[in-house]
Amino acid sequence: MDLMILMPIGAIAALVFAAILAGRVMKEDEGTATMKQIAASIRAGANAYLKRQYISVGKFFAVATILLAVMAVMGQVSIFVPAAFITGGLFSALAGYVGMKIATNANARTANAVQHSLNRGLRVAFSAGAVMGFTVVGLGMLDTSIWYYFLRSFYSDLPIEMQNQLIAGALATFGMGASAMALFARVGGGIFTKAADVGADLVGKVEAGIPEDDPRNPAVIADNVGDNVGDVAGMGADLYESYAGARLSACALAVAAGLGTGGMVLPMALAAVGIFCSIIGTFFVSTKENADQKALLGSLRRGTYISSILVAVSSYFLVNACLGAGHVGIYLCIIIGLLAGVLIGFFTEYYTDASYKPTQILAGESETGSATIIIGGLALGMMSTAIPVIIVSVAVILSYVLAGGYTHGFSMGLYGIAVAAVGMLSTLGITLATDAYGPVADNAGGIAEMSGLPETVRERTDALDALGNTTAATGKGFAIGSAALTTLALMAAYIEQIKVIKPDFVFDLSVTNPTVLVGLFIGAMLPFVFGSQTMSAVGRAAMSIVHEVRRQFKEIPGLLEGTGKPDYATCVDLCTKSALKEMIMPAMLGVVSPVVVGLILGVNGVTGMLAGATVSGFVLAVMMSNAGGAWDNAKKYIETGQYGGKGSDNHKAAVVGDTVGDPFKDTSGPAINILIKLLSTVSIVMGALIANFSIL
């Protein structure tokens, strides 16, 4: 039996399951008229933003597709690349859109459900997250299925080895559309959400002294919209991309390693099995009525762990079925991937959660003011890079060795690394559900606050929301870890691609080759420049919101007293405009760098650049995400009454830390993952161009 059939089956199962969950969420009541109205405003804002984002990105895609078509005619890229570029972008965008749609429909419903019971609220929010999670994996698998079967039939006249080589080669170039879309979604959404958040906080909380999520704040709707377009749609597109990149590069490496069809089937079938295991896992997410935060977290964790264990068990048989007996090493790579994901997630939590030492110590550093808490947070972030690097290092070496890199050849080892990446991402359906749950709960809390629901309801939404920070942190750790492994696999796929395109090309990828070395230097610098661009963008966008909110407070009579009505739409509109304007340059950096570096330094230089960007980007992304998370939670920790509590000087210092951390953890840090993947996918597509026309 051709196990590749699991791929479309898995795709359909995921999408059907997502549809069922979506139906169940939509059946819930949205609550009072006020709640409905607020939810409608958020939905309208999010829709408006996404619509305009897609128009902007559509223009980029149109131009890029034409360029790719010209290159295809000139024989510099495969003839399928232009169409695959579009489908990748389209499906990724669709995944983000569906996720955002359900999230903006579930927020008020969660707030309302929580009035009945905590468990019911949890189920609604988690189901909404799961809709997003399974849509991402479903669409990702669907895209690959369509192309795989199309290419298989297109090349059906050729011998099977040749078919495999051509299919793998074509598939390897198909990640670029998803990467580009992901970068736009992440950067645009990240700028939107943080501009609104910082803007709302700086004027509302600090200057006017009104609480968070107060309906009098003109930026409050924009802030809630931001949670959806940034955290939901952005995260969805990001992981859609890793999910595609890991599987496609594993396919390419399977052919290079001489594993034939079975080797190509394994990553796809593994992902399919992961979907079924994730679906089973979701049924274990529920909680008792009087659950504390720990129990709530435990219930979410239970689902993920059960899914992981199921994958660990069933993939043993899958490896045997795909590759035949005697490939225990490859099986162990899957386990390594699963474990590495869990471990990175745990240490992300350790460094950013206030129930552990590092964040508690950080909170204490507010005692001597904002400067020391900033220094402390940066130091924490920098220190927190060590363990994830060691985990990834161990995973890479072990996968390589166990897959047979030293005994069965280089490509076999690299295939093992790619399989580990697919293993890590196999439970993406439920991991992403846990992650996307956060913004829904956050929004639910906002809506509860704005519509003046009773204190007990707010306590429950707070309990749900508090969890969101932890799941977001582990989700980010997971996204970063998978990005690192995926990028390594993509880098290896890049080299395979060049070998196919230009069989006589002489590689010198030694780190002492000056073009590689210079590539490493430039690659190491790119994430820093990208981080700078995105942080500055947030700063500029936030500034425009600050001015607008100040203007409304001044010009709209009775606004602060609650008699005037704030103009939410203008703030949403301003955020939209800023985000769309500011996302262009960082995205261009990712698209243009491989081409420019490639045309000057050649293939060796590009490979150096990819390696440099991967290692420095990984470290920088971990540092920024964790520093940001720790600042946020240190502030929340102080708000629980520690170190003087809310309103104290310590709290003010912690707010400064949190504000610095906002673009760190929600814009720049996570977007760096996508940058390094985009650099790889663009390099792969431009492989022929660079191999043929470079100067050095």
Place this chain on the structure above:
Amino acid sequence: MDLMILMPIGAIAALVFAAILAGRVMKEDEGTATMKQIAASIRAGANAYLKRQYISVGKFFAVATILLAVMAVMGQVSIFVPAAFITGGLFSALAGYVGMKIATNANARTANAVQHSLNRGLRVAFSAGAVMGFTVVGLGMLDTSIWYYFLRSFYSDLPIEMQNQLIAGALATFGMGASAMALFARVGGGIFTKAADVGADLVGKVEAGIPEDDPRNPAVIADNVGDNVGDVAGMGADLYESYAGARLSACALAVAAGLGTGGMVLPMALAAVGIFCSIIGTFFVSTKENADQKALLGSLRRGTYISSILVAVSSYFLVNACLGAGHVGIYLCIIIGLLAGVLIGFFTEYYTDASYKPTQILAGESETGSATIIIGGLALGMMSTAIPVIIVSVAVILSYVLAGGYTHGFSMGLYGIAVAAVGMLSTLGITLATDAYGPVADNAGGIAEMSGLPETVRERTDALDALGNTTAATGKGFAIGSAALTTLALMAAYIEQIKVIKPDFVFDLSVTNPTVLVGLFIGAMLPFVFGSQTMSAVGRAAMSIVHEVRRQFKEIPGLLEGTGKPDYATCVDLCTKSALKEMIMPAMLGVVSPVVVGLILGVNGVTGMLAGATVSGFVLAVMMSNAGGAWDNAKKYIETGQYGGKGSDNHKAAVVGDTVGDPFKDTSGPAINILIKLLSTVSIVMGALIANFSIL
């Protein structure tokens, strides 16, 4: 004629010139009794710190030397390594000590000389800087001279090719002593100076509201001591090390490139010629009485530029004399090195000086509080990495190509890169003079303030001091640039070393080799962990000063009214203790990492680690140094009356930025340069151990 003789001649010339200048400085009058007394306190504090630092470091050296001796007996390192390790450390320490000695003797003399005329003050401060500069280059050359002639006579029975190979191989391992000493000096001094500075500011300026350098502040002497032990002794040891590393690795690569004795002579003779050119350059540093800051800066620049031009001209003949005709490419490498140094220095200034846009814009970001100026500074620092990376990249590629890397073989190209590094450092005597001038002027200002000299004198010392920030910034850019090129040369020397130790070793330095890749990951992470360690260390040390200063303000009656006498010594002592305690762990990271990584991942992994640490360390160091410099100058810019001026909310926000920037620019950032060099020199010494005993 054997031009190698230029090396000892240059060494002696530099030392004699330094002695003459020192004599001239000491002839100046130290001023009033108060000035003498303050200067004596600073001197005593600095002496006490250095003495105890040398005892601590001495213990480390004793243990390390015994270990090296054991390894030498076991045949794992050359028999000369233990002795060379000691001389390297000793000479580096001596250079730092002399620099600190003259700086602490010149501060009051500068303050006094400025009473007569601005030019006289400039001459005294600059001469003190030059004593340090020429002591560093003189001792550096002396150390190499002694060893070179000793080894030459030791191996005199062997054929000349073999002599060269053995000498070059031995010399290549001699950088470790200087590296280790430099790291201790830089980290210890950096922690001392910033702990004192932050501590003095947080309690004195912010809490008690007394001005900077006020004699009532118990930490004020410690602060001034810090300028000397951190900025003077630390910087001296740092550049001593680059100066050694660049020349020694160029020597090793000359033999690998088959250039023989002539190729070994060139870097040494070039450095010697650079000494003479630098001596000539110093005579052009003088200014008119009514000079503004621009004219003062111009006078310092004039000296450096004239020296550079003289080197550029004379090295043409030198290359011909050493290598024979037809090596224009190598000559051009020298020019590239000189130019790259000047360019990196310029762009460092561009990003950190308030006369340019970036720092002015940064100052404006104080308008919305400390969070935005922090984000702005980080973004500025990250963006500022692009141009230096491009300059280094262009320098590397051009040097490699021009030296004949593609036509005359790989080693020839790497030799070109090493020669470029030596070229950049050839004018170190005067560059370092300009740099070490800063802390002297800074101290002079402090003494003028503390001893209540008239306003006009203080204006003049302020003018001298303001310059110090710019020269320090360009000096740091120069230190970073030379560290990058030196580390690349050391990395190449490392590989040559392994080839000699284990001729049958099969290199696979490809970035797709998992051990190299993992090495890159770990290498990229090390500077971040190191940065975290050093920043946290400053935080802890500063905290102890804060408590001590608060205690004194509370317990010593009449202290704030000026009737009680502060206990300066306790603050100095606390800083000393903290610095010595805190410098151990970061230094260990540099020493232990190559051994641990090497024993697990082997030679390929170590090379990856060196490459990863170099590229990520370079970028991180530039980012931290420039962000720190820009925050400092943005604060000063606001103090000139921009954006609300001194005491405004904007100013307070800028002070937060400056405080965060302190450990960035004066502890972590510059120490990262040394870390990456230390990693390389330790790897070279441990080469045999790793090649013989590694797991992978």
